[in-house]
Amino acid sequence: MTIDRPIAPETRRGLTHLQRLEAESIHIMREVAAQFERPVMLYSIGKDSAVMLHLAAKAFYPSRPPFPLLHVDTTWKFQDMYEMRERMARRYGMDLLVHINPEAQAHGINPFDHGSAVHTDIWKTQGLKQALDKYGFDAAFGGARRDEEKSRAKERIFSFRSAGHRWDPKNQRPELWRLYNGRIGPGESVRVFPLSNWTELDIWQYIYLHDVPIVPLYLAAERPVVDRSGTLIMVDDERMRLHPGEQPVMRSVRFRTLGCYPLSGAIESRAATLPEVIQEMLLARTSERQGRLIDHDQAASMEKKKQEGYF
Amino acid sequence: MPSDDRLLAQDIEAYLDRHQHKTLLRFITCGSVDDGKSTLIGRLLYDSQLILDDQVSGLRKDAKAGTEEENLDLALLVDGLAAEREQGITIDVAYRFFHTERRKFIVADTPGHEQYTRNMVTGASTADLAVVLVDARKGVLTQTRRHSYLVRLVGVRRVVLAVNKMDLIGWSRDEFDRIVAEYRAFAARLGIKEVQAIPMSALKGDNITRQSDHTPWYDGPTLMQHLETVEVANEAASGPLRMPVQWVNRPNLDFRGYSGLIAQGTVRPGDAVRVTPSGRTSTVTRIVTFDGDLDEARAGQSVTLTLADEIDISRGDVLCAADAPAEAAAQFEADIVWMADEALLPGRSYLVKMGAATVPAQVTEIKHRIDVNTLDEMAAKVLELNEIGRCNLAFSRPVPFAPYAETPDLGAFIIIDRISNATVGAGVIHFALRRSQNVHWQALAVDASARAGLKQQKPACLWFTGLSGAGKSTIANLVEKRLHSLGRHTYLLDGDNVRHGLNKDLGFTEADRVENVRRVAEVARLMSDAGLIVLVSFISPFRAERRMARTLFDEGRFFEVFVDTPLEVAEARDVKGLYKKARAGRLANFTGIDSPYEAPEQPEMHIHADQVSAERAAAAIVERLAEAGLFRA
Structure with a gap:
């Protein structure tokens, strides 16, 4: 009645852990290219996106990846990120689509007047849905990892979304072996997470080993910041609203995660090279998303955002 | 050898190099509800010092009370979904990542409830080892047996029996021995040869990462010691080359490559390959990657191969070593675990995805289902949610395969519902049934078009569907009369009449209704x-x-002809008195009453039978057939 599975291929001698992760991610991307009509890669310009984009280039070489990049822009990203975005699209020869939610723009939604929750919901969550509907994408790659956050630990690699982009965590499709079911009905879509099994350390190590370009903000440098109840916010442009009496000061800081600059907390650091960053990260006892203010609003907030359509 | 911690602080490059070359163990934790799976994983993470400060403060926030550190609810670390936290159970598989100085681990924490078996199987399918938890107070339960059966089914060969909550039975060695003996007896029947039993308390941390003072009678490893040292089968990728083609890479007219993940074996430029199922052969010219061409690639790598000859290869084909190619077949014996609320019905058409191929398929026979408690083989006409059965399976065309025991990537499949597109089942192939290969189609000299030509018509099928009493037979009869008077050659297959003869062995269960329709369709x-x-x-x-x-x-x-009569109208007519009987409960599985009718979504013809006369409907249908060019009216 029973049978032996000889050897899971990923545990065979010879391939390093990173090589195995890379092979898995490439396999996932090719499945999407083969199974879907209109895939897209969501590009957030962060380090995970950088690795995902690099893997896409590898997966389809010598062809260019058979899908465009989509950046759902909030207009509040760091200037360094915008430069990086243009540079990467050119480097990998991919079409770059930028979506800016026109309603958010019309209402001047910003993190200062509207708070992080509203800002994020309207620019990112609603903006993403608009963009996906506008172009009719049926599959969207995202750079989320299972080690980031508790509800993400439960996400499938092919994560099914109903016609309203909703995620039903209680009713996810079973996902066995390497057999990804990409079949969907009209209006339905799939979010695909090729980096699901990577950890933050894996991402950094891969960037280091393969010289993957990243935004310089990840490395420590003297930058103008203000200290807001222990969170260091960088004053990236003239839109930053200073409290009365507040003066930006130059501190040596770096960022663990990058989002909208008024919502991304920097940490004090002298780690100016990748190995130093990795070293500091491993020695630190604080987890990655802490630097992102959006998660602290309520417990299980990420799951709620995902049900509503945010990544 | 310096410790990880020292390297990290003093020589980050050396640390990274060591880390990169660590081996990987993927394991799954499973067992019954409340056996303490989530607590165990929380404990592993906590004791490996991978719980970070802000996560611990998150736990405190979650617990909503100033809890002491030793009483932190470690399960909250892994029960991520709000729905789970409300119910205090784990409903979906959660993946956790940690590493020690020896290894990297990916652990799948899977749900205990039977209704979430599909999530448990999801986690098991990629695991090298299973940690099966039992509550020392309760011993081996149905779920323990079910999960052991399932992990074995998907090929996991190594099991840790974690006898948890030993503190609650006073660390009784006798009790431990009794549970272990019972489990070993069951595991042996499943063919699980490697069982490491460990007495522990996940809550208190005994025998997880540190040896317990309470179990002087136990001289085995702690859980962590075992996980760090258990042999991960890692013999080189032996066996002849198998690479399912995922994607054909054609950037321009001068380049044609075949992309895929090598499932088995190695490949080098110059190797002779054969394509299954076409049987065509060629030679590998290059192994193309972004980082440059390779001299060799082996199982587990994602590559792109180019060949010396232009041969027709598409997604789902498998590139094989020329001297030992994979076989292709269309009929198999397989074990299937069913994961949908709606039962598996033999004869129903599903899609099967195996390797990179997706094909229509049906279960032709359920040989038996397994009672996972007793391992008895039970007769079954359908497979219900969470049931496991040995089945015969027929694909619509031959597909490259290997028995799962030989090449997992070529012997595992999922079953997809053609309407909902959901993944409703999964299975593993044992072997191909030879009988299909010995029954070849006879090529006949007089073919369908010759026969139809003599009748000066194009053959077709008009499929009348609708509720009982909708007026299907009345309209079909009138259509046939009209066609006959036009000199057309026809035949009418009527549900009631066929059930008196060809299908008199069939009843009205879902399974029988599926078979009923299948036979009639074949006759038509x-x-x-x-x-x-x-x-x-x-x-x-x-x-x-x-x-x-x-x-x-x-x-x-x-031509699907939907004879659409509202239920009230059909029921009011009740020509055969059947609705009355069904309403009185004397007729089970009656369509429209206690069995569903799924209306056609895009019928070729839609007759609102309560609004037009049968005569007018019949005339319209015949007109439509003439328009479709079946004959000259």
Whole structure:
């Protein structure tokens, strides 16, 4: 009645852990290219996106990846990120689509007047849905990892979304072996997470080993910041609203995660090279998303955002 | 050798190099509800010092009370979904990542409830080892047996029996020995040879990462010691080359590559390859990657191969070593675990995805289902949610395969519902059934078009579907009369009449109804092959079967006629008195009453039978057939 599975291929001698992760991610991307009509890669310009984009280039070489990049822009990203975005699209020869939610723009939604929750919901969550509907994408790659956050630990690699982009965590499709079911009905879509099994350390190590370009903000440098109840916010442009009496000061800081600059907390650091960053990260006892203010609003907030359509 | 911690602080490059070359163990934790799975994983993470400060403060926030550190609810670390936290159970598989100085680990924490078996199987399918938890107070339970069966089914060969909550039975060695003996007896029957039993308390941390003072009688490893040292089968990727082609890489006219993940074996430029199922051969010219061409690639790598010859290869084909190619077959014996609320019905058409191939398929026979408690083989006509059965499976065309025990990537499959697109089942192939290969189609000298030509008509099938009493047979009869008077050659297959003869062995259960329709569809096809215009008048309530019938006919030769009468009208007519009986509970599985009718979504013809007369409907149908060019009116 029973049978032996000889050897899971990923545990065979010879391939390093990173090589195995890379092979898995490439396999996932090719499945999407083969199974879907209109895939897209969501590009957030962060380090995970950088690795995902690099893997896409590898997966389809010598062809260019058979899908465009989509950046759902909030207009509040760091200037360094915008430069990086243009540079990467050119480097990998991919079409770059930028979506800016026109309603958010019309209402001047910003993190200062509207708070992080509203800002994020309207620019990112609603903006993403608009963009996906506008172009009719049926599959969207995202750079989320299972080690980031508790509800993400439960996400499938092919994560099914109903016609309203909703995620039903209680009713996810079973996902066995390497057999990804990409079949969907009209209006339905799939979010695909090729980096699901990577950890933050894996991402950094891969960037280091393969010289993957990243935004310089990840490395420590003297930058103008203000200290807001222990969170260091960088004053990236003239839109930053200073409290009365507040003066930006130059501190040596770096960022663990990058989002909208008024919502991304920097940490004090002298780690100016990748190995130093990795070293500091491993020695630190604080987890990655802490630097992102959006998660602290309520417990299980990420799951709620995902049900509503945010990544 | 310096410790990880020292390297990290003093020589980050050396640390990274060591880390990169660590081995990986993927394991799954499973067992019954409340056995403490989530607590165990929380404990592993906590004791490996991978719980970070802000996560611990998150736990405190979650617990909403100033808890002491030793009483932190470690399960909250891994029960991520709000729905789970409310119910205090784990409903979906959660993946956790940690590493020690020896290894990297990916652990799948899987749900205990039987209703979430599909999530448990999801986690098991990629695991090298299973940690099966039992509550020392309760011993081996049904779920323990079910999960052990399932992990074995998907190929996990190593099991840790974690006898948890030993503190609650006073660290009783006798009790431990009794549980272990019972489990070993069961595991042996499943063919699980490696069982490491460990007495522990996940809550208190005994025998997880540190040896317990409470178990002087236990001289085995702690859980962490075992996980760090258990042998991960890692013999080189032996066996001949197998690479399922995922994607054909064509950037321009000068380049044609075949992309895929190598499932087995190694490949080098110059190797002779054979394509299954076409049997064509060629030679590998390059192994192309972004980082430059490779001299060799082996199992587990994602690559792109180019060949010396232009041969037709598409997604789902498998590139094989030329001297030892994979076989292709269309009929198999397989074990299936069913994961949907709606039962698996033999004869129903599903999609099967295996390797990179997706094909229509049906279960032709359920040989038996397994009672996971007793391992008894039980007779079964259908497979219900969470049931496991040994089945015969027929694909619509031959597909490259290997028994799962030989090459998992070529022997594992999922089953997809054709309407909802959900993944409804999964299975593993044991072997191909030879009988299909010995029954070849006879090529006949007089073919369908010759026969039809003599009748000066194009054969077709008109499939009348609708509720009992909708007026299907009345309209079908009138259509046939009209066709006959036009000199057309016809035959009418009526549901009631067929049930008196060909299908008199079938009842009205879902499974029998599926078979009923399957047989009629096949008969209709034979008759259309004989050149006839076939009229089928059958309730045929399920979309899936009507779709299956449609696939038997050429494009444009199948006409679904939806005789649409509201239930109240049909019931009021009740020509045969059946609705009355069904309402009185004397007739089970009656369509529209206690069995569903799935209305056609895009019928070729939609007759609102309560609004037009049968005569007018019949005339319209005949007109439509003439328009479709079946004959000259």
